[in-house]
Amino acid sequence: MQTTTSPRPRRGHRKLFVGVALVLAVTGALTAQRVLAPSWSPWEALRGQPTAADGAIPAGLRLSVHDEASPAVARLDEDLLAALREAAADATADGVQLLVSSGWRSAAYQDRLLRDAVDTYGSRSEALRWVATAATSAHVSGDAVDIGPYDSSDWLVRHGEDYGLCQIYGNEPWHFELRPGTTTEGCPPRYANPAEDPRMQL
Incomplete structure (x- = not known):
């Protein structure tokens, strides 16, 4: 009796099939990652990235002085915030919008900024001139x-003492603090940088 045997599949075809399947699988995974991966996830917080809850404001974004939803604004000292809002109303009449580029920060966020500054400037002593x-x-x-953009901070440098808002450091024209009594006495002399501020020596 004559028997027949099925031909064995060619090894070349099998390798080709496996190769195509692998390429499709990798391509699909990469596509899914691009489509599904969010721009931020809780894993960022676990890696030490500051979040809105820390007072972080994304780069390039500035907040209204009336933004109660953002801790960076809402957790500012109430007298400072009231003075800032009064100034903002008058600035608007001059065609200038006062916006917050940084406000309240958590201690963890401030620590992160200082570490980054040490990396940037090469030493802790130099970093403390800025952070x-x-x-x-x-x-x-x-x-x-911190107020921005430039026309906003410039307006506040020129008019801030009318509201008790003073630029404190010569190297930080965006940084303002409340100094009551400036309407009659004017703002105090500026420190060249934070390292010269006696409050920073604690």
Whole structure:
């Protein structure tokens, strides 16, 4: 009796099939990752990235002085915020919008900024000319606000003492704090940088 045997599949075809399947699987995974991956996830917080709850404001974004939903604004000292809002109303009449680029910060966020500054400037002493420690920062206590863009901070430099709002550091024209009594005495002399501020020596 004559028997027949099925031909064996060619090894070349099998390799080709496996190769195509692998390429499709990898392509599909990469596509899904691009489509499904969010721009931010809770894993960022676990890696130490500051969030809105820390007072972080995304780069390039500025907040209204009336933004009660953002801790960066809502957790500012109430007297500072009231003065800032009064100034903002008058600035608007001059065609200038006062916006918050940084306000209240958590201690963890301030620590992160200082570490980044050390990396940027190469030493802690140089970094402290720009970034205070969490223990001394007026941002952590809610007593300081950074205003932008330039025309906004420039307006506040020129008119801030009418509201008790003063530029504190010569190297930070965006940084303002409340100094009551300036309507009669004017703002105090500026420190060249935070490292010269006695409050930063604690």
